[in-house]
Amino acid sequence: MRIGLVGFGFGGRRFHLPYIQAAEAWELVGVVTRSAARRAELAEDAPGVPAVDDLEALLDRGVDVVVITTPPETRRELVLAALARGVHVVADKPFAPTADGGRELAAAAREAGLLLTVFHNRRWDTDLRTLAGVLESGELGPVRRAVSRFDVDEPDTLEAGPAHGLLRDLGSHQVDQMTHLFGSVVRVDAHLDHVRVDGQDVDAGYVLGLHHRDGVFSQVTASKVFHLTERELTIHAERGSYVSRMTDVQTEQILAGEHPGTAENWGVEDEERWGVISTAAGRRAVPSAVGDYAEFYRELHAALAAGRGFSVTLEQAVHTLEILDAARTADAEGRSVPL
Template sequence: MNPSSNPARVALIGYGYASRTFHAPLIQAVPGLSLALVASSKAEQVRAELPGVAIEADPMQAVVARGVDLVVIATPNDTHFLLAMAALRAGKHVVVDKPMTPSLAEARELHATAQARGRLLSVFHNRRWDSDFLSVRQALRDGLIGDARHFESRIERFRPQVRDRWRERPGPATGLWWDLGPHLVDQALALFGWPDTVQANLALQRSGATTEDWAHVVLGFGPTRVILHVGMLAAIPGARFVVHGTRGSIVKARPDRQEQQLLEGLRPGDPQWGTDADPLQWQSDDGPAQTRPALPGDQSQFYVELAAAIAGNGPNPVPPDEAIRVMAIMQAAVDSASDGRTVSPTCPV
């Protein structure tokens, strides 16, 4: 089957920031996919921005719509499970935005249902295709600094005002750790595997905050420590990645720019798409400081690989068991912070 001649028809559920910024433009950039339907109460906005795409106000009707092959769920986290389960039971392939579900039990149930129905279930861990992560991963694979012993990964922003949106209100899987933490956990597991220990501290730092807006999580891998940090009061943010190893150090100062490029109207395939002018800095064996050009990023590769998998021409880009591992570490961090102890997590799959 040629996916570009028989593209999978996609229903996008929700039309908030994630759908408008990431999902819709990335889906439309992939020949093997066709954005056919959007579930949203913002019909006029969808019609203006996605002419020719059908609109359904009821998300539950959209996930079971006839003629749809793939359902992409980009709604508040507490709705992921019910919508994804309905789509799987209707025979659809499903992509769920991260985090997969608010609970590990729900994530396992979705996985079991997808297996029983013979449907593809994937989770949108798009930051696997970021320029900063790809550059650091390649440097580690090349052995530039020997064995990594101290690894810092941080996403920091300066947003001192609390906004009235679901991510910043109390509820299942809300707050900054559940918003940005899955990106950092997924990348850490991709690099280092399953940790021996999880130690976490979560806090509400901004005036008026009702959910955690600061998180500091340390994963232990034998002698290696992986520090994951997110915060909303960093007018001068720290480096995106800092890695110290047995032979030297790596610094990737600035983050991937694809989100900003998408906001500016750039799309996959455009000349500057995914480019990163901020080089990797590294020094090893007491030699001089050096730089290495950053590798380009391309988050549309998630959907390229997904379309191939649906057509039977490749593996699932983010299999459910990998997303379930992320969920388990997310919950272990919450348990650690709540109990004030170091957790030794059990691998769930």
């Protein structure tokens, strides 16, 4: 199948192109970027793949799927334009600024009879895949509580504007991870940390309390401004606990110049950072699973080839937006918000 990439900033270059290449089933037929510097980077990273000026030029080359990686405020129009041309769409997160915006795009995709999905690639994070294996084993029994913490020391990357903020960015991923593992959410508590960026208030940190329909309570927390870089996944369950402090393995490998299609031990955490299960029988380390964002593109290709739905559904993506909307309301009004 033929795929095109719209946007070649940090996300397009580091979080999409290498994994499209590693998935191997796709033919990349073009990348939308007008920047001379980015065109030079494309020529280095993907020799022979042409750069084009805009979405229409890319669609004219004949594509089955387009991947929209441009800034959030531009995505609505690009998604609608691609759907109008009869092309399936992968939208970066957040694929809309609010749940109502997400429902609009979902309705457009249903009307067109096309697949629209969201790049929730962090379902394939190394630490999350390892945790999923622990839960699937049943060793710990039913989960009572979960904590997902993702602190990064990146204050200079905060952007101002109604479509930005850490909650919409990293929060989209963390919320999707928790609902992927524990199901839908019925009530949301939240506290947001705000800072001033270019004269505007921007959320630079958050703590969310998610009450899942099946009884699990998960806490999702992250920050960009406290000079701390650390990840944590903690599970409290009927027969014990699991604690992981793995790193952002794949991102570190990409930034070190490695490629998911060629690197040895791609997406595998070093043994000294493996997670630990604690039960009445004692404590033991759990070997790292393999994290690989290319699985998103492999599974997408398989779903389209078979004419079936994709695992990252629009219903799930809209539910993530509903939770983010509720979190902003909970913080602003100082109350729990039911869904």
